Amino acid sequence: MLEPGARARLDTSVDRVPADPTAIGVPFPAVRRRCGRARIDDHWTVDEAALGPYAARHLPDDEYRQAVLKCVFHEIPLDRVAGLGKRADTELARMPADFARERIAAGRGVPEDTTSVIRAFAPAALDGVP
Numbered sequence: 574m575l576e577p578g579a580r581a582r583l584d585t586s587v588d589r590v591p592a593d594p595t596a597i598g599v600p601f602p603a604v605r606r607r608c609g610r611a612r613i614d615d616h617w618t619v620d621e622a623a624l625g626p627y628a629a630r631h632l633p634d635d636e637y638r639q640a641v642l643k644c645v646f647h648e649i650p651l652d653r654v655a656g657l658g659k660r661a662d663t664e665l666a667r668m669p670a671d672f673a674r675e676r677i678a679a680g681r682g683v684p685e686d687t688t689s690v691i692r693a694f695a696p697a698a699l700d701g702v703p
Contacts, residue, residue: 574611574612575608575609575611575613575619576609576611579607579608579609579611579619580608582607582608583604583608583613583619583622586599586604590627590628591627604619604622605619605647617653624640624641624644624649624653624654624655625655626655626656628640628655629654629655629656629657629659629660630656634660634662634664637656637660637665638664638665638668639668641654641657641661641665641668641669641690642668642669642672645669645672645684645687646672648684650684650686651684651686651687651689651690652686657690661690661693665690666690666691666693667691669687669690669691670691672687673687673688673691
């Protein structure tokens with residue numbers, strides 16, 4: 574469960590976003606740092622709730638792509654990202670492919686589910702990604 578301070582920060586952000594969908598660009602990148610990874614229900618942790626159905630419906634394409642990349646960066650499983658099957662495109666696939674190449678060059682691992690998105694929408698972007 575969320576601590577009271579983290580719950581208050583989450584509730585404030587959740588209340589803000591419906592009034593201004595672009596406001597999600599402020600709390601989303603910081604949600605894990607400010608609220609942690611606590612469970613908010615049986616399915617979601619607070620950092621996964623960040624790219625749910627509301628965000629998938631309302632974020633402009635560029636912001637949605639950046640949010641998905643942030644999920645990849647924080648190793649949030651992509652099956653938790655709402656709307657990915659409908660919103661993914663070649664540009665969205667290119668971004669995690671670039672990220673994966675950077676991680677590999679640095680000798681770091683790449684989340685397995687990242688390559689499934691790349692493969693589905695931009696298989697050529699997998700060059701250099703195992």
